[in-house]
Amino acid sequence: MSDANEQQQKIIDHTEGPLVVDAGPGTGKTSTLVKRYIALLERDVKPNDILMVTFTNNAAAELRDRIRDAMSKAGRLDEINSIRTSTFDALCLRMVLGSPDIVSRFFNIDPILSRKARLVDNESLNREHFMLFYSDFIREHGDRYRRDGNDVTALMGGLRTDLYKLINKMMARGMIPFRYDWFMDGESLAKGRMNNIGNVFANLDMKKMRKGVLDLADKDDYAVPAEILNALEKEEDRIPPEIYESLANDDKRFLMLEFVRDVYFAYIERSVRDNRLTFGLTALFAFAVLYTDERTRKLHSVEHMMVDEFQDTNELQMEICLLLLKKPNLCAVGDWKQGIYGFRYVSPDNILNFEEKTRRLMRALNRDRQRIPFEVPEKFSKIPLQENYRSSALVIEKSFRALDAKTAKDDDVARIEDDPNIVMLRSSGDPLRNEHTGFDMIYGESLEDQQRAILDKIKDYVFSGDHKIAEGGGLRDVRYGDIAVLCRNGKFCRSLKELADKEGVHAFLHGDVEIMSTREGKLVLAWLRYVNNASDIKGKTAILADMGASLSYMDSVLGRNGSEGTMPRNLSDQRLTLLRKRRRPNDLITSIFEFYGLSNDITQAITTILSRAYSGSLITISDLIRLIEDDINNETKYNVDALVNPDAVIIQTAHSSKGLEFPIVIVAGLDNRSFPSYKGDSEYLYFDEELGVRCKKEYFSRRDGDVLYERIINSWRDKLIRDVCKKQDRSEERRLLFVAMSRAKQYLCLAAGNDPSTFFKHFGEGDIFEGGGYESGLAYDMRRSQTPKIAQYSKRRKNVSVHELMEAQGAAFAEGIDELSGKGADYGTAVHDAAYLISCGIEPNQEYPELEEIRRILDSLRGAEIRTEIRCALPAGDVTLRGIIDVMAEFDDRIEIHDYKTDENDLNLPLYKLQLSIYAHAAMGARGKRAVCFIDYVSQKKSIEFNPLPMTDIEAAVLNL
DNA sequence: GTAATGGATCTTTTT
């Protein structure tokens, strides 16, 4: 391990009292943490008294490995098994299951959590559990919330999902309900700080306010009370107190708050009764146990605590940290600039205002008795790490520029040099990185153009020879695996990956996938339905449609055109086989995939998820069906452990790139409204620090004679508050851009489409560094930087179908193409369709003499992964050739490309060789294996095997166009 | 100059 730099050493030596480490990207915080750990041991602190907390299992495991390593080097082998590293969640679970009975004491409820309580990590199942509980709650207590001309039950009827989300947010925020009130300051948090922000109203433009109210009064789906309008009439230039009062508080809202609290509390009670934990509940209960029980506190508390990624902690986690300390030795390591998890109710506040928050929380937690056994420390230290060992000076400079990029045209963001919280870094890594570095910007005229420009840029990095990677003190050429493309959203990732496959660029998509919406997921759903109920039309239709059955065929099979209608024999047989496995879902699902010869990362993930759900709380096949349907509806994503090709470009979201580094990074999709994203909170029920718990809808009733009109309408109060009083904070988008850009070690590139965002323009328009005050005194000069010329991707690639290309190859062949065989083109198509059905395991209802040969060919491919009718694309010259491969069989060592021909002679052979060679090159590019071609003359019962023609022949053919 | 209107386009996810 290399020596620590000056600042790192300060951190290592700082062993007494609270310490915040501002660890920007690439500053070596993990190695500093490891060294600090060893330093503590050398001061005779026992391993049992040092707790290292991280967020992910990976991070915890890595930290543990590195500490072990360092300890064995330091000759401390005897203590190696006492290292305490943990994730927050594992730590909390251990504490809860250690003293489960305390939870009931804290909440004063009858049911008692048992040691066998289970943590359910499937979000769909948890949501479903909540919904079941909620229906029971409404049935029993719904009437309570219909009073005083209000009906919260009706209001919430359509907002159940929002309610579930809100409760989870409140957990993270440390808002805890009791039966009749809230824990600590929960109530004032729920009500919001409206009373303290009178000055917000004082500064409001009365004209704007008046107009806002009057506009809403005119609309059908709002109901502004008459007294508010009257008040507005009277007061000319001052905001009438009635409006102020009505915005801040009103009875309707208070009944809603009561409802939310009661549901929240009853949900906790029910979860305890069902012995069922979620991640949120586990943390909440861990806090409850620590807060209540001195014994548990003593059992788990430590003298030293180091928390990594502290900017990602929420309020509850920070409280748990404080309750776990014997002494004020909390070392919080993180970087507020990388706080990008606001949507999980985390804000960089914990690290930015560490001192103030610690004081406040300690006071609150010790208010009635001393739970934290020390006084609020006098001194809080903050040490920044300023040496960056990852990136070139250029990359660092550009990354920091992200922090003052405007998120909208009129955004007035402070320049980074004016922001006291920003600590500049110097590049201290391999000096070769500063020689071989670059910053580029590219854009295209459309989304696809942008993605093609990205792929071209990748090829340029890899093949032009203009770029070198610094490694082990030397230089080497660029490989695909050095490059990462970081996008704002998953959709962009997926479409880019698709295009990369078509263009033969080796790429690997990292990230969670909506696996239930894939073909594999839908097949399982269809089969489960069909197995569960032999007359399930949806299931049967999906199975047949997947096999490419025609509409008329499906009608006859499903008995829709008057006939009896039976499923094909092999399908009904398969159903019976599966039915016997209905109690063994793992086996059942595996068999479904086997039937299709499917075995890949997606099938793997689906099998695991469904089996796990089954072994948990689900019992029947209909439960599994519901789970899959839920996941499809809710677009639930699951992690898929894909096989990683070490030499492939990594495509992932900017969020998931946190903590990683790559020699070359392309930040993609810097498009207007996309990155930065302008999308606001879509929840109708939400919590906001200032506004408290609010609802965008309200219950409205009007009595007209004997008739009562009831409606759920938009809340004028909420609309006004958000329109007039709230400005939205998009700083997180800047931090996300910062995270993405600072992953790069040497080369950085930004990409946009036809409508670039403010972020993209920030780096492209004019010389933004001119006259700037970059007198930071650091080792590089920012003003030296050039604004790059933006290379536009102008030439749009033309798509050419393989058949067009063949037709263009001269008169000699043209004749043959039009009449594929003596039997005509229609006949050829019919045979192809039948062949497709056979490859899917279905017997076609029409028999052709050629099918015997086709069965023989498919038989000969046993052992290979067979895919049929695949679209493929191959860039050649300045066009992209596209076509459909009849059969592609992938063996371990090779790929076989087959194409059925019904010709009676060999006249078109040279042309077909060209056609299959194109397919072969596309397949070789996509799969990285050699390919062999087979022209299967199924009418003549012979196959011609050959090696694909070289690319030069294909390019020559393109020139003939 | 400012206000009203219309068009385009819309996310992230450890445990």
Next chain:
DNA sequence: GATCCATTAC
């Protein structure tokens, strides 16, 4: 259904 921005209206 919200929200920014460009265009039009005054």
